[in-house]
Amino acid sequence: MPAKPRPLRILRDFLCSLKLTVATLLLLAATSILGTVIPQNLSSLQYRQHYGDKAQLLQGLHLDDMYHSVWFLALSGLFVINLVACSLRRLPAVWRSVSRPPLVADGALLRSLSHKATLQAACSVDEAAIRLQPLLRRRFAGPRRTIGPEQEVCLFAERRRYARFGAYVTHLAILFIILGALIGSWFGFDSFVSIVEGDTVTQLPASEGQAPVELGFGLRCDDFSVSYYEGSARPREYRSLLTVIEEGQEVAGYTRVPVVVNRPLQYRGLTFYQSSYGLAQMPLFHLQVRMPDGAEVQMAGRPGQLLPLADGGSLQVVDYTPAFRDLGGAALIEVLTADGQRLPAIAAMQELPVDENHASPYRLQLLRVDERYYTGLQVTRAPGVPLVWLGCLLLVLGSLGAFSLAHQRLWLTIRPTAGGCEVQMAGSSHRNRPAFAGTFDRLGQELAAELEANNHSAKEDRS
């Protein structure tokens, strides 16, 4: 192979170096901190309020949206190039050593191995090989038998050779995740739509400078409700009932589907998530009023609306709470009496203690409140997500494999001696050597016992 010109080789060595890996990882870690300390994606005005004169510098360095800035993406790009270069450079050698393992342990290989032992046996080389093979198959792995250059018998056995690829699986997994993210940002979108109870939407609102997105179907919100935990203001559930409508018809299986947080609705590649809610319009309060003369009237009004009474006075709803003490919902009413007095009064769902409204000439009761909500739905199309999950899965499996599985290899070389044969045993484990040392010693004892037994039977035969 002709030598590459120097600068190219230097560049290649730089991109393949582990030092670069460690440096980019630590740099990514250090720079990522900035975006957690500096609030992201605010307006220029907000940055000026926060940081004064430094705001310009901050925005010049793209620290207002740093995870999408050129320099952060460039650093991530360097990380990916390094990862790919490292893997491509090392993978062929690993592949070779796994697919074409050295079946014969020569001098150089033996010197590099840390686990070695020698056993003596009184039997012939062939007999030893025949006796040891099933034992190896049982206790370690099925051996391959070859004949060495000096006519010695070589047995080679290995297990978990795929463990060598754990690290490369994690590297591939990272590429999958990044590819999934890119696919998501190229072909996916996310949007937000709010639907008033009873209404149907057929398109998603436009994001800045773009046309609204046609859904291709209708989505109706039949109902929205919030429920609270008993006796507290802590929300228990936000629930929308949604119906999908195709060509004017409700779609079977997609009518009044309850959508709550953590249970989104999926339809035709889009996913709708319960995200927010609010009042579509001022609620309508239904009141029952008992006049001073004992006559009862019912009336309804929205907050701020003046409700005239027969005697010349009037009422106006000012405020509302869904839980007033333990009396249920209650409205704060401003009462304007016929003689021009302004009084606060409370209209509750339940009977109030008499002293509450003592000043008001009218006895008030709240019959019901008609609230019309809208539900706010996050809408996404995320075609890259399956690839991201595959990447995550491979990342976990790959790192587990890379750390906990060891590729173990064993070489037995059987040579004839004056009294029988000699078995030279050598082994290696590509990680967790202390644990392999135990395996190796046990295996050595078992092999020796097997040969010993062989010796005995051989002796008995002779006698």
Place this chain on the structure above:
Amino acid sequence: MSSAQLFNLATAVYFVAMVLLALVLLLRNRRLGSLAIVTVWCGFVAHSAAIGLRWLESYRLPGAIGHVPLSNLYESVIFFAWSIVLIYLIIDLRLRQRAVGAFVVPFALLAMCWAQLRGNDAIEPLVPALQSNWLTYHVVTCFLGYAAFAVGCAVSIMYLVKGARSASKPADTDDLLPSLEVLDALNYKAIMIGFPFLTLGIGTGAAWANYAWGTYWSWDPKETWSLIVWFIYAAFLHARLTRGWSGRRAAWLSILGFVATLFCYLGVNLLLSGLHSYGGG
């Protein structure tokens, strides 16, 4: 007996265990080591029972608010301490390095004390975003990872202490601390346990976020800090493969990683704002 009392008991037992472990080191008494480890086991059993009891108690409360006790800062600190002891006991079963406990158990004890003194131990119902099975998977995997990193940090501190001592008094060899090589290997091992768990924790968090909010990654401070921690330990693991990054440097990197882990866990909730704000209560 209530879970709160059991938690107090576990904390007390851990304290006794810590004193015993310190005595093991001071008196250089190996037999005391077995007593100390039995004490840690007792504390762990009480601790586990207390978590189980708190789980049960939540189902006995009115209003059907029962849930896994992993939903707020108090419960997570308790689970963090439990995970630290669990990882330590597993390592002890396999390697029988008693002295390591003298450095690890204080982490768990500190977490327990902090939870008892500063935590709000009321059982509260789950807000809608937390009502998901992902809560259990996400929290358990993250904290097993954090706990392994805590053990790695403790071992690294041991490494630095032992390294400094043997530099000043080379003759002082039998101090019951494992050798520098063993400590270095233990540090590596702890991080090899923690890293897949952290990866799984980030993955389950992303899956849950995608399920609840429709986005698996939004560069929220908590997400970003978990990634920072991941970067640091990934750097640690790769640095091992290059020459000259074991020993002291690896110990410092492991400590740095755990400081980042602590910030990811507590600092983000207490100092920064974001999606994990319910963890701050």
